[in-house]
Amino acid sequence: MSETLEAVAPSAVRPNDVRPLTGNEAIARGAWEAGVKVAAAYPGTPSTEILETMAEFPAEDVHAQWSTNEKVALDVAIGASFAGRRALCAMKHVGLNVAADAFMSQTYIGVNGGLVIAVCDDPGIHSSQNEQDSRIYGMLATVPILEPSDAQEALDFTRLAFDLSELFDTPVIVRSTTRLSHTRSPVAIGDRNEPPPRPFIDKPSKNVMIPAYARPRHGVVIEREAKLKAYFTESSLNRWEKGDTGFGVITAGTCYPYVREVLPDANVLKLGASWPLPDDLLRRYCQSVERIFVVEELEPVIEKEIQALGFKVEGKCFFPRTGELSPELVRAGFEQAGILEPRPQQKTWTPEPLVRPPVLCAGCPHTSAFMAVRASGARVAGDIGCYTLACLDPLRGMDTTVSMGSSIGNAVGMAKAGETKPVVATIGDSTFLHAGIPQLINAVYNQANITVMLLDNGITAMTGGQQHPGTGKTLRNEPAPRVDYEALVRAVGVKWVRKVDSYDLAAVHQSLRDAINYRGVAVLIADRPCVLDPVKIKGPPFTVVTEQCNACQACMNIGCPAITWSDQSFEGRHKVQIDQSLCIGCTLCAQVCAVDCIKIVAPVMQ
Amino acid sequence: MRDPVTTVRPAAWPKTPALKVGPADDACNVLIVGVGGQGVIMVSKVLALLAQSQGFEVKQSEVHGMAKRGGSVFSHVRFGKRVWSPTIPKGDVDILVALEWAEGLRWLPFLKAGSGIFICDTKRIVPPFACLNRKPGAPMRYSKETPAEVVAHVGEAYAIDATDMAEQLGNERAANVVLLGALSTALDFSSTDWERTVAEFVPKKTIPVNLEAFRRGRGWIEDARTSTPAVDVPAPTPATAAPYRIRLDINPAWCKSCDICVKMCPERCLILNAERIAELAAPDKCTGCRLCEWLCPDFAIRVNLDAPEALAR
The missing domain is CATH 3.40.50.970 (Thiamin diphosphate (ThDP)-binding fold, Pyr/PP domains)
Known part of the structure; x- marks a missing residue:
């Protein structure tokens, strides 16, 4: 060689x-x-x-x-x-x-x-x-x-x-x-x-x-x-960094800097290729040291191979098999193994951390879809995208999420298994193109009674706004043919198709009700662009007329990050306020406000 | 080569010892935290580029998968002669820069005990999750610690109203550059180098306002070292005692099963029962907001808010 x-x-x-x-x-x-x-x-x-x-x-x-x-x-x-x-x-x-x-x-x-x-x-x-x-x-x-x-x-x-x-x-x-x-x-x-x-x-x-x-x-x-x-x-890809032979550490990839961080002078075999493993090199290395440690993230791939070569090796007993490793975890493992002296306990002060889960953006067009599916009382099969966050309070509009495109197939299974509630699948535009189309054809072919909500925000939003065949642009932002969803779903045999404006809450509710009432596969396309990509959308913001607010919390159910509690209250409940720098003017909160206290900030007339 | 780990804090500063100067090959660890969209990554890029231009090895590691969705964002910057781990081990952070108050508190356990420096914007970004409990009198869930408490537990802490300073300059987005100015006082790079690097990262038109923001942040810390800073964070909305108990009277004879109340109830605690009459199915969720009473076309619902004394009688 x-x-x-x-x-x-x-x-x-x-x-x-x-x-x-x-x-x-x-x-x-x-x-x-x-x-x-x-x-x-x-x-x-x-x-x-x-x-x-x-x-x-x-x-x-x-x-x-x-x-x-x-x-x-x-x-x-x-x-x-x-x-x-x-x-x-x-x-x-x-x-x-x-x-x-x-x-x-x-x-x-x-x-x-x-x-x-x-x-x-x-x-x-x-x-x-x-x-x-x-x-x-x-x-x-x-x-x-x-x-x-x-x-x-x-x-x-x-x-x-x-x-x-x-x-x-x-x-x-x-x-x-x-x-x-x-x-x-x-x-x-x-x-x-x-x-x-x-x-x-x-x-x-x-x-x-x-x-x-x-x-x-x-x-x-x-x-x-x-x-x-x-x-x-x-190969020089695998590097034997010699040191004391009392113990040796076999590691690869991102675990190597963690090992070096906590054991700067240790005897380390750094594998540049984690498959196939070089038996001869491993054998020589293992024979040269008294104790063998393997530091690897997730599965014990290297550890199992060394065991198969007949050596006693320590790995997953000290370094967790779940989650990401860190210098702290690698240090803790070597402390437990008796290689490192435990660090003196530092007196730390730990304030109670604030719960801050990621949320749908202010004005996110997915919001109304999940307000409507929740109000419909349907069983909702979700999919992968930003909108998966709608499974959290207060929207709580999603029951399952498995993998890309699964929603429609899951919905077909639920309906065929005799789910008594109406069954709705929610799927984003990019996810639909990725793996949803064969699923939709299958639903039509097998005559399932489901509603598919195609949440078309015109971009791959979750990963930061990438183009796809439905956006009319290529990776290099050059013009490209654009998928026509309505024509596509009709072509595979869907008879009930309707497009609805995501910012018209009443229309979304009514259309979803009609779609659910239709027996067969109904496709409802919720149509509004993502507020972040490809262009950041910012309309005139809204404000709360505080004297009128009865603190009913209906707008809080949107889960909009621009709406929080103000320091005023009504009958013991917090009145709300709108952060105008975050509000993009989608009007959803104004549409749900029963006392009509959410108003547009009027532009100054010249 | 200059030593990366030094502080310019004068000996006159009270209470706590200066940041310890480590051995030359120890990395300097700066953790920058905040909420998606605030500019955490920009701050860390400026620092990383500056440190690299001074001849240090730099590693900058971030998690930004959820950055755009208002989640917690953090970026580790390590520089020195040799840097191994891209992340800073817990308890090894030399300087913690926070663009948001509660995020700063979240990462405090990562700060080096005794010698770590904490620079935190007093800006509060309240997540919708803090307002989930709608029961009358329920408090907002946001960090309760006051700056005084923080200063008592941390060697050297600065609570700086950077957002307000940036707003005074007419550009709220420059708050992160105010914090860069504050950070610059803790590291031994010249302010000319800092300002040149900042200018590389901000839009051309905003260079003057950002440089002014940088100088104000720097000046604020220098003033704070010679006097006691009088910055306070606003206290979270206090809990108010529940002044009443909620009781719903529904007149079944007047209810015509229109289900307006069921659909409009913010807490979703009303249902139509087997006789298709409105019923309070989840009384513990009802906040007494009266929407059902006001919206019922047939006046079939009355919401009673009984004062505790009245109940006792």
Whole structure:
């Protein structure tokens, strides 16, 4: 393997240019430097900025696109690889579930142009529905997983990943986590080096996975794993930082800086690739130290492998399997293990923390939809987006949320199982395009009696306002064809379709009642743009005529962050006030006010 | 290279010791916190860029997934000769800068005991969650600690009305730059470097107002060190005692099942019963707001607010 090792050594010569980059920006930069030609993704925290950064590079260098979902994105990237160009696909951890079908076949096919999948995990569930560990996909698919520990490595490893992909004929995963993706640190950058296109590999036995061709490819995959193990044993990606042999720490990715923070001089084996693991190197390392610790976030992937090699290893007994690790938790683990002296107890003063959950924005067009579904007494299957926050008080308008697009299928199941309440599915525009359309076709085909509320705010809001096929703009903000939802749902056989203005509360209530009364699949499209993206909406604000307010709290049920209690009261209840800097003038509170005390702040007439 | 961890607090400052100067390879830890939309990330970017331009290794780590939705936002900035962890271990924060009062209090346990510096805007952003309990007399749920209490527990604390200072300059959004000015007094970078970096991050038109905001924040802390600052945060809305007990009289003979009261009740505590007559199903939720009484077209509902004495009789 020695010649190939030389071939993939990270380029040492760089222009003297150091920039503060986040992990995501560094991944995009690394891919660009590696000569990536096609990049595709569906936005998802914490991975979104990878493609947004990609779009800042010239369009002649790289075609960067928002795809309708992660499987589509991966298929696009795979196509570019077939065509002999380097391709990048980025997604959050749960996005890989969506793309898994294509991914599991592509591991048999391998690559032509280098194919790199950047997967960003979210340990600690900062903005996700679970905290699955993507490294297990590496094991499942026998695909190498590179794990950078800071932004510099994110760039270097991404560059290298393209070389490895072509050298070993395999897709390669670069795994990040929220902490790495959103940490800015200095990165030495390099120039773009675009390899010439490779000719198409005209070989159906490699590219077409029928059973007869797939069976031998599985054998090729197993052989590839052995080659990768041999490579990683010698590779400088895995770094043995020698120290005292009383104990050794094996770690990877974002856990490495935590280990160094609390044990600056320890004997550490830092793995740059967490799959496949280099057996020989691990064996040598484990034999060289008396006690072996593994510090890894989430699942005991490395720990289990070392156990399988026959060594006694300590890991998850000291470092939690749930949530995000931190220097504090790593220190606590080593204190418990008797490696570190406990720190002297500091006398800390802990004021009772204020509960501040994220809320729907002032003027959010989703608000009225959930006021209406709650008032309708329906069973509500929710979906993924900002509007999932409507499950909290005071809106409390959602009963279930599973995964992207699940709402409609869940609603069909509930209705078919004999739910006695009316069944409503609520789904955002981007989520509908991502995974809702097959669900809607299924509902029509199976003649379910459900109502689908399509909450069209004209943007992918949750991830910070990304374009999608319903916005009429591309990732690079260029004009694009626009999906016509009304025509689309009619085309799949929905007979009851109505569009309603989200800011007309009475119309939303009445339309939802009509939709529920219709027997069959009814689609109600709530139509108002997001107040933040693509443009910040700010109309004339409203104010409360305090003398008239009877403190009934009807407006407080909107959950609007601009409405809070004032210091005046009526019959023991707090009167309300409106923060005019937050109010965008959506009028919902004025519509629910029974005593008509919420008025527009009149513009001064000249 | 200058030592990153120094304070310019004069020896004359009473009560507490100066921020300890750590060994040269110890990182300086600044935690910046606030509510989504206030400019937490901007403050941390200015500091990170400034520290980097002075030759330090810098790591800046934030969680912003929910930033736009009024949630709690925080950003760790660490700089020094060598920085490992991107996050600051609990209890190791040298300077805590808070753009909102309750957010500052939330992160106080992260401050280094004894020597940490706490710089906090007295601005209160009350979340809708603080107003969930609508029972008559229920208090708003917001941090109750007063600045006096905070100063008593924290080595060096400044409660600064940065939002008010920014408003006086005619730009409320410059409050975060006022706090940057306050922060600048605790770190050993020249004010020329600070101001140059601030100017890089704000819109061109607002450079003069932001630089003035920066100087006022800086000046405020310098004044505070020589005199006792007289800034107070407004107390949260006090609890008022419930002056009455609520009793609903519903006249079934007059109710015509229109369900207006059911639909309009803010607490959703009314239902139509089996005979389709309005009924108070959740009396413990009723706040006595009288909406049902006023809106009933048939005068079938009367809301009685009985004074406690009347009940006793």
